[in-house]
Amino acid sequence: MARIGFVGLGNMGGPMAANLVKAGHEVRGFDLSDAAKARLTEAGGTVCASAAETVAGADVVVTMLPAGRHVEAVYTGEGGLIAAAATGTLFIDSSTIDVATARRVAAAADEAGMAMVDAPVSGGVGGAQAGTLTFMVGGSEAAFEEAKPYLDVMGKTIVHAGGPGNGQAAKICNNMILGISMIGVSEAFVLAEKLGLDHQKLFDISSTASGQCWSLTTYCPVPGPVPTSPANRDYQAGFTAAMMLKDLKLAQDAANASGAATPLGAEAAQIYSLFDGAGNGEVDFSGIIRFLRGTG
Numbered sequence: 406m407a408r409i410g411f412v413g414l415g416n417m418g419g420p421m422a423a424n425l426v427k428a429g430h431e432v433r434g435f436d437l438s439d440a441a442k443a444r445l446t447e448a449g450g451t452v453c454a455s456a457a458e459t460v461a462g463a464d465v466v467v468t469m470l471p472a473g474r475h476v477e478a479v480y481t482g483e484g485g486l487i488a489a490a491a492t493g494t495l496f497i498d499s500s501t502i503d504v505a506t507a508r509r510v511a512a513a514a515d516e517a518g519m520a521m522v523d524a525p526v527s528g529g530v531g532g533a534q535a536g537t538l539t540f541m542v543g544g545s546e547a548a549f550e551e552a553k554p555y556l557d558v559m560g561k562t563i564v565h566a567g568g569p570g571n572g573q574a575a576k577i578c579n580n581m582i583l584g585i586s587m588i589g590v591s592e593a594f595v596l597a598e599k600l601g602l603d604h605q606k607l608f609d610i611s612s613t614a615s616g617q618c619w620s621l622t623t624y625c626p627v628p629g630p631v632p633t634s635p636a637n638r639d640y641q642a643g644f645t646a647a648m649m650l651k652d653l654k655l656a657q658d659a660a661n662a663s664g665a666a667t668p669l670g671a672e673a674a675q676i677y678s679l680f681d682g683a684g685n686g687e688v689d690f691s692g693i694i695r696f697l698r699g700t701g
């Protein structure tokens with residue numbers, strides 16, 4: 406069994422670290438929040454006094470932090486993980502961050518003689534608790550193989566997306582599809598309402614026709630057709646509108662930096678920004694249909 410450092414024990418990192426403990430690993434973690442630290446102790450892990458302390462004797466260090474600036478500070482800032490770690494330590498960053506920062510931090514780790522993968526996830530808090538996350542992994546083949554047994558404990562589907570940063574690239578491309586498609590499906594239901602077409606009828610037709618997609622068939626934004634979708638519980642998240650906005654902004658940053666034309670991605674970011682700005686950040690992202698109806 407391995408000794409694992411874990412930095413960032415929030416809504417996602419907390420249950421991920423708990424699953425590593427359950428699998429028999431020794432987990433030594435750190436977070437800025439006392440409540441998060443207390444949850445690690447409850448789960449059977451050991452709390453450290455700093456991020457740097459988690460790397461002492463660690464085979465692997467996992468980070469699950471809010472954004473790129475936190476990741477850069479924790480890895481390369483004063484008292485950072487890279488300076489504290491022994492050569493050969495494996496780093497796994499599962500935070501959702503911008504591609505450029507992911508590549509910069511991976512290069513700094515590589516220069517110091519350490520392997521690193523970016524391994525953002527989809528599956529939300531439920532997936533983190535159940536150990537069924539999907540990991541999209543960027544890094545060398547060797548680093549991927551080394552990381553996989555740990556990712557297998559925390560997730561169900563582990564995909565190697567290519568070199569450093571490609572895990573983040575896969576995550577933001579996927580979520581840009583999701584944000585755009587959720588708006589598209591919602592617009593279709595709003596139009597159907599105006600035209601007197603029943604929700605269930607549109608669902609029955611489009612879910613087996615060319616309009617079918619995940620936003621319709623698994624996460625339907627109106628109550629009824631898919632009983633498990635957040636629309637049936639007043640858009641209680643699931644995946645919050647604020648998280649969707651974060652990912653759409655990351656996609657726009659990457660599109661601008663790389664020169665990719667993503668007009669619908671830009672429009673989706675703008676629509677979610679208005680929705681978030683109207684106080685709906687904690688609402689499920691499928692609640693965007695209320696905004697399109699002019700009621701949310």
Ligand code: NAD
Pocket residue numbers: 412413414415416417418435436437438441456469470471472475478479499500501502526527528529530643644648651
């Ligand atoms: P969170 O805010 O609950 O947890 C982040 C934790 O990092 C907090 O506990 C915070 O105290 C800690 N932290 C911040 N700076 C730190 C530092 N310098 N040192 C130590 N700890 C520090 O967020 P979350 O929901 O767990 O999300 C984490 C990441 O996972 C984000 O990048 C998010 O985009 C991504 N993500 C979240 C979900 C979701 O449904 N919550 C789904 C997929 C991906």
